[in-house]
Amino acid sequence: MMLLDIHEPGETPLPHSQDAEEAAVGIDLGTTNSLVAISHGGTPEIISDEMGQTLVPSVVAYLDGERTLVGEAARRALLDDADRVVASVKRLMGRGIEDMKGLAGQLPYDIVPNEAGGMVKLRVGGRVLSPVEVSAEILKALRARGEAALGKPVTRAVITVPAYFDDAARTATRDAARLAGLEVLRLVNEPTAAALAYGLDQGAEGLYAVFDLGGGTFDVSLLKLQTGVFQVLATGGDAALGGDDFDHAIAEHFLAQRGHVALDVAEVKRALVTARLAKECLTDRNTGSWVIEVGGEATEHHLDVATLEHLIGPLVERTIAACADVLRDADVSPTELSGVVLVGGSTRVPLVRRRVAEFFGREPLSNIDPDQVVALGAALQAEALTRGSDTLLLDVVPLSLGMETMGGLVEKVIPRNTPMPVSRAQDFTTYQDGQTAMAIHVVQGERELVHQNRSLARFELHGIPPMTAGAARIRVNFTVDADGLLTVSATEASTGIAQSVEVKPSYGLAEEDMARMLKESWENAREDMTARLLTEARVDAERLAIAVQAALVTDGDLLNIAERAAVDASLAHLAAMVAGVDREAVLGAVEALEQATQAFAERRMDRGIRTALSGVAIGRLESKLG
Amino acid sequence: MRLALPRSFALDGALLEKAYFAAQRQFHPDRFATRPAPERLEALQQATAINEAYEVLKSLRGRAEHLLALAGHTVPGGNGTTVSDPALLMEALEWREALADAEDAAAVDLVRTEARERIDGLVKDLGSAFDAGDHRRAAALVLSLTYIEKLADEARRRAATLAQAKRAAS
Structure with missing residues (x-):
């Protein structure tokens, strides 16, 4: 007997659902690292590579020929082949050259001037690339990782963006996904995705602040969580503030100690890598020294925690001021909160944690890995969108949207923190007798003057019948969809003449650019993927071989002669396979070497723990004395 | 009617949210x-x-203005109309001076507290005006509410x- 299925509208997947053959994933496309995750039955998990790595460094290397590397392999190339490697490309999404910030006057990118204005382009290893294309490479790698792990095509994704990303950056992210062959189910704000992961995992209810400090962006969102509903009340932040800026401050400090020097792009990149290393070391140590090499001359630089905190203090205070703004917007005091959630790798910096705890008057929560929580939330939302769910995400417009009026002032049409989707209309009129056209300039931001805000689009409404000044009634309609993307249309009331634009021109890609890139990427996709998978397997295999050889040098005495011979044979086999072109063979050799070295690794660990324990005791003593 | 709620000024916040x-x-x-x-587009329009509706009803002033509009009344001071109530203009001026004179946080907080009390009083009066079906009075009260809310918002920003500034100084 057939049973009748009764569903709420929208909760049933289509009968010919592609779910069985094609997966929908959640992607956190970060400034420093990216992740891909999948959820089954409300339980999300990060998809890791064969080596168990969860993070994909958001770094792309364009090596000689057509070879493109993404992730860890590209990150290692950053030091040796710096001018062929792009890192932190998210900071350039939807941005113009005026948004760029340099180190000692030099950017860690080789920027190609774009006469038309709009989004910057980069010169990398002899190619000229848009940040959208570079981001698409990262997305393709994530997609490939998902396909390799799930054993089926990945065609749809929820991609997270900083809540404070403006319309241009959101559009650029969507374009990158399209280039990578992914249909974007939804762009979800990062703090909202994090709240989703927390709320569902911990059964949280009440008011929560999500403090999300990533590599290049900062968001703070205030959410009300109750059974199944995640309602964003207010959001704020800074789309150009993150751990990268800490690195900049440290690098500037080191370079200032050397006196004035001119740096090339590669030197800037290396100085930033060193600064980042210093920052990470000082998370659990009090002091250290690092070496910077510029113009062939190496200098050593000392840094302690007090100096570090002095350097990054002003940046951290900017995040705290944004928290105060958000609470004020929502008319909420810190005591009314049920919890504060930390998201983003930069919340590992002790000063950040301390200041957040002080400001909110409570210890923040970080029981879900701050690097993973956003991707986990995105995966949950991808599952909810494709398979139905009882949870409801209600998000808001992060930045006010408005129009230029007389005298360069901004008339806000949709104020920030308005729930999405939203549509608002405002009437404008002509200011000259017989005026037949009107320029419409759409801007985004909180400032009063047009030039202090981001310009999103300009268009003209023509064919207004000649009337006396002030008689025409031009209705401008702003619509923001569930992805936070804006469409603007204008109509003259008496004639009904209408014009509408999807807000894109200033910073988005032109359609013909998009078509060309899409075509190129289809043509290269298959070769790219096979080549990339092989390259990655080789790189990982080499990494393992180097680690084993190093271990043999220090702890070779832990093996007897027969064991040693087995390890050496596995190493030789691996080297032979890496020289070939068979990815499966390389992976098999890696596995064989891992098996051959398992007992060795365990014995090394025992020895390591004994050494570490005595080391810790001395270390503690020193820090107490110091 | 989009939210299938009773047409009343005394709307329970929890009920509205639900x-x-x-x-x-x-x-x-x-x-x-x-x-x-086509279904996606329909959903987008419905959700918008x-x-x-939620934004209008959530704010007491929005709710009052909506009820007045449904009853065919306009609120003075809105599109193209002028405010001619001297008592209201005088009160608004006094509030503005009080805020301008408040030099420290404590003084601003005092203005905020007073403004909040005034808002509570106006809301109560609005409730009885709607109960009595006195839309003319309700319209006048909404206008007062508009002024005081604007001032309370300025006081909040000032605070x-x-x-x-205090944080920066310390």
């Missing part, structure tokens, strides 16, 4: 992400209308600026 969530649960675009394009 109706809002129920409506969004049904129509939010997230529920239609894999449906054909629901958000609009935040002072707090920030």
Whole structure:
């Protein structure tokens, strides 16, 4: 007997659902690292590579020929082949050259001037690339990782963006996904995705602040969580503030100690890598020294925690001021909160944690890995969108949207923190007798003057019948969809003449650019993927071989002669396979070497723990004395 | 009527929220992400209308203005009309002076507290005006409410600026 299925509208997947053959994933496309995750039955998990790595460094290397590397392999190339490697490309999404910030006057990118204005382009290893294309490479790698792990095509994704990303950056992210062959189910704000992961995992209810400090962006969102509903009340932040800026401050400090020097792009990149290393070391140590090499001359630089905190203090205070703004917007005091959630790798910096705890008057929560929580939330939302769910995400417009009026002032049409989707209309009129056209300039931001805000689009409404000044009634309609993307249309009331634009021109890609890139990427996709998978397997295999050889040098005495011979044979086999072109063979050799070295690794660990324990005791003593 | 709520000024906030969530649960675009394009568009429009209704009803002033509009009354001071109530203009001026004279955080807080009390009083009066069906009086009260809310908002911003300055100084 057939049973009748009764569903709420929208909760049933289509009968010919592609779910069985094609997966929908959640992607956190970060400034420093990216992740891909999948959820089954409300339980999300990060998809890791064969080596168990969860993070994909958001770094792309364009090596000689057509070879493109993404992730860890590209990150290692950053030091040796710096001018062929792009890192932190998210900071350039939807941005113009005026948004760029340099180190000692030099950017860690080789920027190609774009006469038309709009989004910057980069010169990398002899190619000229848009940040959208570079981001698409990262997305393709994530997609490939998902396909390799799930054993089926990945065609749809929820991609997270900083809540404070403006319309241009959101559009650029969507374009990158399209280039990578992914249909974007939804762009979800990062703090909202994090709240989703927390709320569902911990059964949280009440008011929560999500403090999300990533590599290049900062968001703070205030959410009300109750059974199944995640309602964003207010959001704020800074789309150009993150751990990268800490690195900049440290690098500037080191370079200032050397006196004035001119740096090339590669030197800037290396100085930033060193600064980042210093920052990470000082998370659990009090002091250290690092070496910077510029113009062939190496200098050593000392840094302690007090100096570090002095350097990054002003940046951290900017995040705290944004928290105060958000609470004020929502008319909420810190005591009314049920919890504060930390998201983003930069919340590992002790000063950040301390200041957040002080400001909110409570210890923040970080029981879900701050690097993973956003991707986990995105995966949950991808599952909810494709398979139905009882949870409801209600998000808001992060930045006010408005129009230029007389005298360069901004008339806000949709104020920030308005729930999405939203549509608002405002009437404008002509200011000259017989005026037949009107320029419409759409801007985004909180400032009063047009030039202090981001310009999103300009268009003209023509064919207004000649009337006396002030008689025409031009209705401008702003619509923001569930992805936070804006469409603007204008109509003259008496004639009904209408014009509408999807807000894109200033910073988005032109359609013909998009078509060309899409075509190129289809043509290269298959070769790219096979080549990339092989390259990655080789790189990982080499990494393992180097680690084993190093271990043999220090702890070779832990093996007897027969064991040693087995390890050496596995190493030789691996080297032979890496020289070939068979990815499966390389992976098999890696596995064989891992098996051959398992007992060795365990014995090394025992020895390591004994050494570490005595080391810790001395270390503690020193820090107490110091 | 989008949220199927009774037409009343004395609307319970929890009831409004419940109706809002129920409506969004049904129509939010997230529920239609894999449906054909016409259904997605319909969901988008519905969810937009629901958000609009919620925003209007959530604010006491928005709710009052909406009820007055339904009853065919306009609020003076709105599109193109002028305010001619001297008592109101005088009161607004006094509030403004009080805020301008408040130099430290404590003084601003005092203005905020007084403004809040005045708002509470106006809301109570609005409730009885609507109960009595006196729309003319309700319209006048809404106008007062508009002025005081604007001032309370300015006071809030001022307090935040002072707090920030204090933080920066310490």
